[in-house]
Amino acid sequence: MxxxxxxxxxxxxxxxxxxxxxxxxxxxxxxxxxxxxxxxxxxxxxxxxxxxxxxxxxxxxxxxxxxxxxxxxxxxxxxxxxxxxxxxxxxxxxxxxxxxxxxxxxxxxxxxxxxxxxxxxxxxxxxxxxxxxxxxxxxxxxxxxxxxxxxxxxxxxxxxxxxxxxxxxxxxxxxxxxxxxxxxxxxxxxxxxxxxxxxxxxxxxxxxxxxxxxxxxxxxxxxxxxxxxxxxxxxxxxALWTPQTHHIKAPQKTSLINLLPAHHKKSYDMHTVISSIIDEDSFLEIHEKFARNLIVGFARLNGRCIGIVANNPKVMAGCIDLDASDKCARFIRFCDAFEHPILVLEDVSGFMPGLQQEQAGLIRHGAKIIYAFAEASVPKITVIIRKAYGGAFVALNSKAIGADFVYAWPGSEVSVMGPEGAAAILYSDQSQKSKEEKMNEYRDQFADSRHAAQKALIDEIIHPDDTRKRLIMSFSLIQSKKRSILKKKHGNMPL
Missing domain, CATH: 3.90.226.10 (2-enoyl-CoA Hydratase; Chain A, domain 1)
Known part of the structure; x- marks a missing residue:
């Protein structure tokens, strides 16, 4: 009972x-x-x-x-x-x-x-x-x-x-x-x-x-x-974090050749580039409304989850400011902690100039990006879409700080600064017409990504429409990547 x-x-x-x-x-x-x-x-x-x-x-x-x-x-x-x-x-x-x-x-x-x-x-x-x-x-x-x-x-x-x-x-x-x-x-x-x-x-x-x-x-x-x-x-x-080996949907066939505007100062939608590379309808953007000059999010590439970092030319010309620095660094560290490979789609003119940004600590915040990428031991690949200037080129997963592969689209530019800024400094005493001529000369002789490729800072200049195929192949090569880490309690990130 x-x-x-x-x-x-x-x-x-x-x-x-x-x-x-x-x-x-x-x-x-x-x-x-x-x-x-x-x-x-x-x-x-x-x-x-x-x-x-x-x-x-x-x-x-x-x-x-x-x-x-x-x-x-x-x-x-x-x-x-x-x-x-x-x-x-x-x-x-x-x-x-x-x-x-x-x-x-x-x-x-x-x-x-x-x-x-x-x-x-x-x-x-x-x-x-x-x-x-x-x-x-x-x-x-x-x-x-x-x-x-x-x-x-x-x-x-x-x-x-x-x-x-x-x-x-x-x-x-x-x-x-x-x-x-x-x-x-x-x-x-x-x-x-x-x-x-x-x-x-x-x-x-x-x-x-x-x-x-x-x-x-x-x-x-x-x-x-x-x-x-x-x-x-x-x-x-x-679901995105879980590997998928079946029902892989490639993106609809869209040519990327004519995506970029003829004039290098005009903007375009980086989301179109992303959706044309990843598996169909697989992108989930994180922090979509915050620091919109930088895009971060998860997607599938041939069934496997990757983290994506991309400049957004539609907002602030894709420059990196205080908030974008924090947004980028934290996302990279999450991807590294949980073994998600990282893809960077780069179109950056540099870190945001100005008194307010400097006073608010842009140097310290920007250093977080360098720290996060250099620390990350997961597979990391960068594709330079249109331009990569100055310290931002180094910070956004360059080979110098540990990128496994760096690719570039034809006509993209890699240099210490943009041709406009370089011409303004180097030829300040010349007429506007002469400056424009020198600017085009600088772009051709120093900024074209071919020069970076000659110095092995870029592994290959690839056809835009081959980007997805090249990325799938490259990530498969380094999916078992192992890197020795110096024994220490932890580093001191510039928080």
């Missing part, structure tokens, strides 16, 4: 949990949102979810907090195992208490032991004030694991509601942050605190909304217009 009685108690507990789940769904639906459990079901493959510690509970004012505001478990995305936690805003505002933190910390350890990605569905008001320093200690335990497992397992944060205070620092320590437009925010102090402290009234969206973080602060790597789209993007990201 004892066993029967225990089973009845268990069934009552499960019925109570299910009844509370229905109430939670109704609460979230009124806000146009999904419950913590519905979100997990939308993200993962059907029937792949296994939950852990669902009876672990906290308390608040003598009220039991079932699950303590977070559910944790393991599931699959396209068959690949992932660990997921989903915060429940209907339980004490999703606030983090002692048990809440223990559950997430335990899952992070499990993800590391399993060597699988960790995905956090964040919807939390921050530390549970009623638990005081115990809640703060809980955040510390999570932060420590964010750092310890950085570069060990991919960590993805999906922001699905207002996240404030300590709730934003863990996402900031993860590899990728995805926010939902108009429903998710991140800020250290919310609008009410800002107004109380400074007297300035500001809307939550302006202070920490998805658009602000995607376009200005750079804290959001991806955005979505709905939770459904957010989960689709996470699924695509995970």
């Amino acid at each position: 004892h066993g029967k009685h225990a089973l009845e108690n268990y069934q009552k507990q499960m019925e109570q949990i299910q009844a509370e789940e229905e109430i939670k769904k109704d609460k979230q639906r009124h806000k146009g949102k999904y419950s913590a459990r519905e979100r997990v079901e939308m993200l993962l493959d059907p029937d792949s979810w296994t939950e852990f510690q669902q009876f672990a509970s906290g308390s608040l004012s003598d009220k039991t907090l079932v699950n303590d505001g977070v559910i944790i478990g393991v599931g699959t995305i396209d068959g690949r195992k992932v660990c997921v936690f989903s915060q429940d805003f209907t339980v004490a505002g999703g606030s983090l208490g002692e048990i809440h933190a223990k559950k997430i910390s335990w899952l992070m350890d499990l993800a590391a032991d399993m060597n699988v990605p960790l995905i956090g569905l964040n919807d939390s008001g921050g530390a549970r004030i009623q638990e005081g320093i115990s809640a703060l200690e809980g955040y510390g335990q999570i932060f420590e694991r964010n750092v310890k497992y950085s570069g060990v397992i991919p960590q993805i944060s999906v922001i699905l509601g207002p996240c404030a205070g300590g709730a934003v620092y863990s996402p900031a320590l993860t590899d990728f942050v995805l926010m939902v437009e108009k429903s998710s925010q991140m800020f250290i102090t919310g609008p009410k605190v800002v107004k109380a402290m400074s007297g300035v009234a500001i809307e939550a969206e302006a202070l920490g909304g998805a658009y602000m973080h995607a376009s200005q602060s750079g804290n959001a790597h991806l955005t979505a217009i709905s939770e459904e789209e957010a989960f689709k993007k996470v699924r695509k990201l995970i």
Whole structure:
């Protein structure tokens, strides 16, 4: 009878949990949102979810907090195992208490032991004030694991509601942050605190909304217009990292010969170059709205995931500034940590000149790019599309700092500076007509990529339409690349 009685108690507990789940769904639906459990079901493959510690509970004012505001478990995305936690805003505002933190910390350890990605569905008001320093200690335990497992397992944060205070620092320590437009925010102090402290009234969206973080602060790597789209993007990201050996779709046959404008100062769409090289519809751009003068993202090339870095001539002529430097360096380091080969599509006139950039530390930020490429030991290939001038040529994966192959399209230019700048300095006392003649002379005698090829700084000048074929062949040659690393604790990156 004892066993029967225990089973009845268990069934009552499960019925109570299910009844509370229905109430939670109704609460979230009124806000146009999904419950913590519905979100997990939308993200993962059907029937792949296994939950852990669902009876672990906290308390608040003598009220039991079932699950303590977070559910944790393991599931699959396209068959690949992932660990997921989903915060429940209907339980004490999703606030983090002692048990809440223990559950997430335990899952992070499990993800590391399993060597699988960790995905956090964040919807939390921050530390549970009623638990005081115990809640703060809980955040510390999570932060420590964010750092310890950085570069060990991919960590993805999906922001699905207002996240404030300590709730934003863990996402900031993860590899990728995805926010939902108009429903998710991140800020250290919310609008009410800002107004109380400074007297300035500001809307939550302006202070920490998805658009602000995607376009200005750079804290959001991806955005979505709905939770459904957010989960689709996470699924695509995970799927891209998984090697594919079947159903490889090459791009539609598009000639790249006439892509570049006749005049070297006119812009063109680098996305067209990317889509004409990679497997069909496989590109997922990261940080699309931030530092738009540089493009970074993941794609498949002949079924294998690669990281792509490309200058964007349509924005600031593809120059490298402070934000582009940070964007590039961090993406390169992620690719290197998780063994994704790197492709650079280069069309750069240099680092952004100007007083504001210099005062803000462009030298230090630009050095991050050099550090990241020189440190990376994965296969690295550069294709110079139109131009590569000055220090930017060296920084963007030149052979001098470790590129395995550097290719160039016919007519591309590689030089200490652009012909315009060189003519202005070398022939400053001559007429404008003479300067133009000298500029063309400089371009032909010193800047044409043929001269760099003669000095073995470029491995081959290739026909644009042969780019995909050449890249597939080249990456296959170095896919098992091994490079000895000097034994040291770690380098000191110019942060």
